[in-house]
Amino acid sequence: MKSLQNLFDRIIQRVNINLRELNYDVTPYIENILPFEKLLKFYAFYGITPHHPLNFVFRQSNLAGSYFLGRCRVSNSILYKSDIRGDELKKEGQVVKYDRFDIKVSQDEAIHIEDSILVKTLVHNFSHDPESLEQFFISNTISAHYANIHGSPTDGSFLGPMATVDLTTMNDCVIGAFAYVQAGEISHLNIDPGTVWVRVPGVCNFLYHHPSERLSRYIFFAPNMQPQGLLMDFVEKHKAAFQKIFEVVNIVPTVEVPQNASVDRFAVVEPKTRIGENVLVAQRAYLQNCWLGKGANAQENCHIINSRLEGNNVTAHGAKIIEADMGENVFVGFNSFLHGRPGSRLTVGKECIVMPHTIIDIDAPLTVPAGHLAWGMINNQADLEANSISLANLSKVNSNFSQGNMVFEGSGAAFVEAFKARIHHILEANGAFYDGVNNKGHAQKNQNISFNTIQPYPEGDLEGVYPTILIQP
């Protein structure tokens, strides 16, 4: 175990050096949340298909329970039950448009994780940094449970539990629990827990703060403790169901899956679930008594329970939908928690956009009208009115306006258009529009993946450290 402890200490030191200007010491935040005995227990695994790029290099790391796809290099790092998807990376020769530049990608892109600790973190997509198109780097970084690093190269940063950085390059920042940041590029910032911030430089800016007292019921993180709150309890409650799918080598599907849909063998699908055409169910998704219409997707770490999704629904990484009826084309962003109850169902009308990190938790029936944007903390009708706007009205906004805890600046139309374009792209990439010939996406390409397992040295000085592993086409 000696090498593993040294590795752990070394990463903490590196992150603290990076965060010295913010006067931030990660030690008390990370020390208790990484279960060393489990670093020895869980196998990691990587997928092999002819449809994905393949190139893995793992050195001097612990990878317990982590999932890898595509092109990834990991060195001197601890990735505990993380999910590293290098299957949407850029290819050599591809041209990326950015601002007034057409930039040619000089070699196949890879995810490079170095000197970092990621706990149950999802790393996905490709580097959106025009300065770093060939390398989606994550270095000197620690992230806690269910953080998302999405298209966001990051150096010297700390992400709290359920924090998301999305399409943002990040240097030496601290992102508080349940904060969501999509801001292009940020440096030396300490973002408060529960911040929801979307900025398109020169175009628009959306800023919301979850009321901290109300948020702390759902998620709370402080030094020398595990993350706490209803969101953590909810995830913990469903953890046991995953155990059985990791214990067996092959999974016998329990529901019917159409030929043009796919359900990952590491997803949990409980009875009374219906999978529609072109549906994608990703690894570590949890489905129970739910109806997924054509083209719906259930992304990593999401939970969909006792709910109906009409079709072309995006349920983003870590989103939870319980006792709800979702119209067609509804988008639910990262880590959102939509919690109806048996007698108090939540209805979300078609074409709605539920912002990332939204909490809708209700005791009486509630309906988000079709074509609305909803955000923030919503426990009742009054909250909904304060924290939503029709997309039509938002599109009319040309300068500043505020509503409740939210401030918006810039072009509402640009904001709405950008969001719609992104949702369309997500559905397309996931295979929602496959017609039997064209528009193949993950739902069609992921049907047949082989998974190889990897484990660390079981004892001795190198206990818990994985050997050097290179996998190439």
Added chain:
Amino acid sequence: MKSLQNLFDRIIQRVNINLRELNYDVTPYIENILPFEKLLKFYAFYGITPHHPLNFVFRQSNLAGSYFLGRCRVSNSILYKSDIRGDELKKEGQVVKYDRFDIKVSQDEAIHIEDSILVKTLVHNFSHDPESLEQFFISNTISAHYANIHGSPTDGSFLGPMATVDLTTMNDCVIGAFAYVQAGEISHLNIDPGTVWVRVPGVCNFLYHHPSERLSRYIFFAPNMQPQGLLMDFVEKHKAAFQKIFEVVNIVPTVEVPQNASVDRFAVVEPKTRIGENVLVAQRAYLQNCWLGKGANAQENCHIINSRLEGNNVTAHGAKIIEADMGENVFVGFNSFLHGRPGSRLTVGKECIVMPHTIIDIDAPLTVPAGHLAWGMINNQADLEANSISLANLSKVNSNFSQGNMVFEGSGAAFVEAFKARIHHILEANGAFYDGVNNKGHAQKNQNISFNTIQPYPEGDLEGVYPTILIQP
């Protein structure tokens, strides 16, 4: 599947080119015995421990169901459910005594398998070829079910089912079904099925031929067919029990295993089995209602059923012991089939040596007296008398003698001494003499191994071909 078919065709062609002088075409022998659909189905796996060397390189191969330990390179080959143990290879700097030479090993030895097809074949130990100390090569070679390649580099050869080459370098040879060869170095020979041949050049020579008609009841192999006979039926009958241990990730031991013993997680241990101290049970061993005394070992592909082994017993690769009582220090060689029956038990007295590829299959009780060498085909008392000799008497032989189908030349004492030294070495290497401090062997070092699984591309042109995999310390 295209690449895999090309690979298959290419290997057959290479082997046929090597065997052109013997006018031997392997095509009809191999074409039907390799189940292509299973090449896609079974995962391969390699072990990681701090006690073993670690260095795997797999390229352009199918490895379905194969087990790897230590240092192995495999390229352009098909290893179907084979067992490649590179954990006893020589280390750099080690000095090997051979004849009048002290040869220094110039680099760590590795097993190199190239352009070969091995079916359920065990490859073990290290190269006994003084010309090739750093490389235990197997090239342009095809071997059929349950063959053993033991310390024997081989090029351009074909081994029939249950054939064994032991401590022998082999060039362009054909080894018939159930033939055993230990002869130093052989070239361009076609060895008949059921031959048992031990030669120490200049010292002694032991040669026996199983009567072919009687042997064909036990094993028979001809073009365009699967290997047949009681031995194949026996192995097939117990195959289903292995399925369950390959389907789960972790095995819960069903019997008590002393701290100084080890039972591989890929062994089958059925109820009423007792594991003594310092016992080693290797992968793919099958135990059922048996009593293993201190220091006994059950090697790869062996079966021990309704039997008692008093202690320090060697049950070599592929040996089968059913309804038998084995005294202390009994050695049972490769692929031997000792088959008593409930009312007709077989008793083998202490210190006996049962030669490799011996068949004892009885309908009435039979006892091999203590301190005897037994060989060949034994179905009753008369056969036993023709096919055994006391070690004391054999030690007195100084020139030629024959008995039944067996011919012996040279020094009987040297033969017995060499055999005893080898048995002692096997027990020592397997940990039979461990006293809590000294003489650690496999039984102690193999207690805690992590296994990683690997699988091929699941579809496309490369269907069935494994990606390039490099594993290093």
